[in-house]
Amino acid sequence: MEELPVGTTHALLLRDGRTFAQGPAADVLTSDQVGKCFDLPLTLERRDGRWSVRIRRPA
Template sequence: MIMVTHHVEEIAPGFTHVLMIRQGKVLAAGPLELELTSRNLSLCFGLPLVVEQVGDRFTAQGLPIS
């Protein structure tokens, strides 16, 4: 199954891999727990973000821009 989203909160339990694309180029690809990181998501969106995993769900919060 393939799911396309801009919201990590929508990633349903059971998904195991992620493909992150920025400006038409692959930024990261691989297992969720290795690739869905604050660094990769921040690079993907061009904003400082913090990714947290609670159980099998993910959240992303923006950080203040300084």
């Protein structure tokens, strides 16, 4: 996610070669959507136009 340009407006998530989610970046690039797409517990944030993702570790 860190490599996405600040001006990214839309996103497409693929899972197993098929569209998992697509649309405005703010709707598609959420912790829930990206986590389900990659089957990982993660937290996705956007600060000052930059995206970052962290894998959540089990407690």
